[in-house]
Amino acid sequence: MLIAIHPKASDKDLANVVQAIEKMGLTAQLVLGNDRMAIVVKGDAKTEEFVKSLELLPAVAEVTVAEQQWYLVGRKFCSSDTVVQVGQSRIGSRHELAIIAGPCAVESAEQTFAVADVVAACGIKLFRGGAYKPRTSPYTFQGLGLEGLRILAEVRSRYGLAIVTEAMDEESLELVDEHADMIQIGARNMQNFSLLKKAGRSSKPILLKRGMSATLDEFLLAAEYILAEGNPNVVLCERGIRTFVNHSRNTLDLSVVPLIRRLSHLPIIVDPSHACGIRELVLPLARASVAVGASGVMVEVHCNPQEALSDGQQALLPEMLAQMCTQLRAIHSAVLEKT
Amino acid sequence: MLIAIHPKASDKDLANVVQAIEKMGLTAQLVLGNDRMAIVVKGDAKTEEFVKSLELLPAVAEVTVAEQQWYLVGRKFCSSDTVVQVGQSRIGSRHELAIIAGPCAVESAEQTFAVADVVAACGIKLFRGGAYKPRTSPYTFQGLGLEGLRILAEVRSRYGLAIVTEAMDEESLELVDEHADMIQIGARNMQNFSLLKKAGRSSKPILLKRGMSATLDEFLLAAEYILAEGNPNVVLCERGIRTFVNHSRNTLDLSVVPLIRRLSHLPIIVDPSHACGIRELVLPLARASVAVGASGVMVEVHCNPQEALSDGQQALLPEMLAQMCTQLRAIHSAVLEKT
């Protein structure tokens, strides 16, 4: 159950709502949006009578029990665009194009610094790199773990880049929270609800990737899990869906970008690298992502892709990254001017 | 079977190849690309011996019996981009962005001229509108048929717009061939092989839409059917594929655009209207199409979409068409400059 609070409710009236909830043996979680406030009620409490009694309280604007729907992520709860600050970047700001770049996996300090050199030289401010790698096979490289996180922290202090890296489970989430600037929840974990709840209790911004077969509602409800726990800083990321298509690894579904911008206040970026799995397609799809209205892109880069421990065939070469930045900035300007 | 001819083969040597084929009771179809030539052999003739005898002829560069593959549509047969002239447009020319616009269906002379006014005012040169409509239900409006074609012909003479319209079967193809400037083969007919063969014998350019569940190879092989009959003027059109997604009618698969540009010399454009089925998504997806490298877009426009006899909810309003043209031209320039 979710209770929308009147914008001008007094502290006392608010306290009355919390008290009414707790009297029923339920938990009240206060959630703050940019310009609105809501209370998430935890526990099973959908008696009609109770709902009616809540609706009579002065602070209550609306009680939502239609439970299959998202609310906190929606424009109704927060009409202005959410801007998520990560390091020096303001993801979701209309005037900024966020570019996140780096290797698929942190393989060694040497390899990671080499890529960071390239990324920093392009004027990019956000660095990605996996320390914990969800791998289809138990026999492939699973990431350097904590050692990888330490290398990433070193990238931050050497290059001033903010760090975005994936957490795979509750244990790694705690470590990522400690070492990185933004916590990524991967596509395979988009409906790992225990992990989402834990991410919702972190104070770090979350990058939530769309699951390979997630509908738009499922994607927004996954974000709702995070917001409902109190963390408002979520950036969504489209990364391709699974279809019958066999010429690219996944099919980038760019239609979600303008739709999410209408339905939700959360920023949405695009990961063309995982969407296609082929280096040569990354640039054109990144251009399309910016043109369609995404707030940024996330791409993989490697200095020796043929030696990469994972996903080498989709990594951009250093010179392609520079070229991409030039192209994306030109398109971002053209879109900004004309829309 | 397909026989690639040496670029410098003499007429006499060429005649020898044809003669050798006909001596076997088979038919030889000569196909000309921009800079190469091939012979398509019709009939069942894949004895090893016969292939070997052909390979010995001086004019023969290569004999292809690996039959599951396209050849004439490929870069190997023709390395330079094919440019298809339709009216004043040169579709596939790097410096031109082709825009095809018009109503889903020709409903009346009045409605059609009203849309043509808008289209011409935007500086667009290609007009679309269906006279023969493939409809899911037998009880919905099936198009005005010949009367519709006559209205379209009138649009050409009044506005100087070139006409693109769909043929649904062999009978309507003959009439469309007579009245229009470009013959569209719709998504549902992409593997109507009898229709493709007939289109291959027309002298008018063909707009071939990708089937809703067609792979890249199937799409190119459908075009190969047309080229193999002697018609080199084919423009491909991505229009969305069928996926699990329920927030838009189809899922636009933009990755085919850069892939087809690498594999094939044929131009490819995008139809964002059918891909999404929602007016508000057409503009952003059209921008993405140009940014990804398409040679043009095809969109639906209606002056009173709420009264349209088909697909009203995806039709652009007149003012949106003008806005789209401005945006697409800005992105086309940005892409042209930076790539």
Place this chain on the structure above:
Amino acid sequence: MLIAIHPKASDKDLANVVQAIEKMGLTAQLVLGNDRMAIVVKGDAKTEEFVKSLELLPAVAEVTVAEQQWYLVGRKFCSSDTVVQVGQSRIGSRHELAIIAGPCAVESAEQTFAVADVVAACGIKLFRGGAYKPRTSPYTFQGLGLEGLRILAEVRSRYGLAIVTEAMDEESLELVDEHADMIQIGARNMQNFSLLKKAGRSSKPILLKRGMSATLDEFLLAAEYILAEGNPNVVLCERGIRTFVNHSRNTLDLSVVPLIRRLSHLPIIVDPSHACGIRELVLPLARASVAVGASGVMVEVHCNPQEALSDGQQALLPEMLAQMCTQLRAIHSAVLEKT
């Protein structure tokens, strides 16, 4: 527009309805179901006033203008199961399991007779074999055409087997109509509406295969096209849909079988050969088809699959066909007894 006629309407009252329609310059097509009757109105005539005037006529039970829906194929129009007689088989009869078997393509009289020997020996009464083959590539074997139809007609007279074979276009439909007992419309032509209309004007039963990406409604509406032209003898065939799955050619969607049995009076059978594309999966999937409630199966058989001109890897070997028949009959009996 569709007009349901009162079961006990007099001939005179019926004539009045036809007259009212024709007075408006429209065409009335009378369609007979097993126990009901309807009139399909062709032409654009949905003025409210006209509908109301029709509803006042004594013969009229209901006027349907909600045009996106099927009607004639539904249980509302005809509550009892339609049984389609083909040769000695009664497809759709609860007590009969229809098995259609034969080669993918008619390659020669010899090969066809060899398979017919096997099919007849299994007690099967329906023989399939393609004379016109819709092929993805223009360079692969396209079928023997009329010669193939003559070989099939010879199979009928030699073995007493009824012949099921595909028509690809209007021209071949006429020839198939003349030579075969049942006309197949293939998956790629499920929305070739001109062909469906022509099939609706034939007096032969139609086997309509589901398109690779057709929804249930689209499938039923394709059948509606045939019934609306006056041919009530349609058998539906599920043959697999296109999904992300890469371990079999298509994914058999058996859920349509019980759904169609509830919604429609038309019989539905299953083609497991095209659904999977792998010989070893045909038997288990055929068993599943009978268990789920299909009225029959259609399978491909070849005596030398490694030499088949098409789809050899999915053809059953002769001994597998016999084994399949034994298994299917046992399951059919078990289902018949317990449901």
Place this chain on the structure above:
Amino acid sequence: MLIAIHPKASDKDLANVVQAIEKMGLTAQLVLGNDRMAIVVKGDAKTEEFVKSLELLPAVAEVTVAEQQWYLVGRKFCSSDTVVQVGQSRIGSRHELAIIAGPCAVESAEQTFAVADVVAACGIKLFRGGAYKPRTSPYTFQGLGLEGLRILAEVRSRYGLAIVTEAMDEESLELVDEHADMIQIGARNMQNFSLLKKAGRSSKPILLKRGMSATLDEFLLAAEYILAEGNPNVVLCERGIRTFVNHSRNTLDLSVVPLIRRLSHLPIIVDPSHACGIRELVLPLARASVAVGASGVMVEVHCNPQEALSDGQQALLPEMLAQMCTQLRAIHSAVLEKT
């Protein structure tokens, strides 16, 4: 890396292999199949030299570094069918048909016992019911948690039914391990690799459901994760994949059943309830599952489905469960006799 051990290797030779691995700073995990043995090497160790040195050891049959492939789940590692004992059931035994039935969620002791009455009366030995529910929305009923597990334990002691229930994360896995007889890993967690590893260290059998968009290889590799940690008792479960189809919740992909039986020694069962989401389709799809060769089915039952807290519309009514058991046993006998 994975090392297959010679069936007749001596203990001393085996110890030498372990020693060689540990000397490199790596970990050796011994895995026992029914008739073979393997060592999983953890850590990054794919130098050619090291592999060669291992291959020279007498106990080593084969070293596999082709890491994208499953091995322990395959017929090569274990040719005979794995039979997983759960309570009195032997899942995977050719002569037994495993039926798992129960409510979607444990809602109360009362509701659970009412369903258990029905299940036990049908002669079923395996009881399902969710105490931890992965829910798309944060606002819907999330399960009774530990209280639910205690109710399930009570079902076991009252009715002698073995308990199958889902674990959602590492914490709930420990509790489920303690209270239930079989641990279910749900579709959304099929690639929650941390959870799979933890399940691999449990001594309880695991029911692993296929992810909604998992390929066959991904499904088998998820099971490989469990086996590679030392737990050989895994039962696979097909539960429908996500496709464009909108007439049922998911599309049951029965082709995986015969394929997995050829490729893997692990038992596979089918969940038709989640596959279709519609009560009326459960019976026919359950019949198809048994006919295709599955070792069992899992279905949802509820005594008052209209009041169910989750998935009520797919729950069988008590009388349907009895009917299903009769039908499935008849088909199982027919298949057993004829194959």
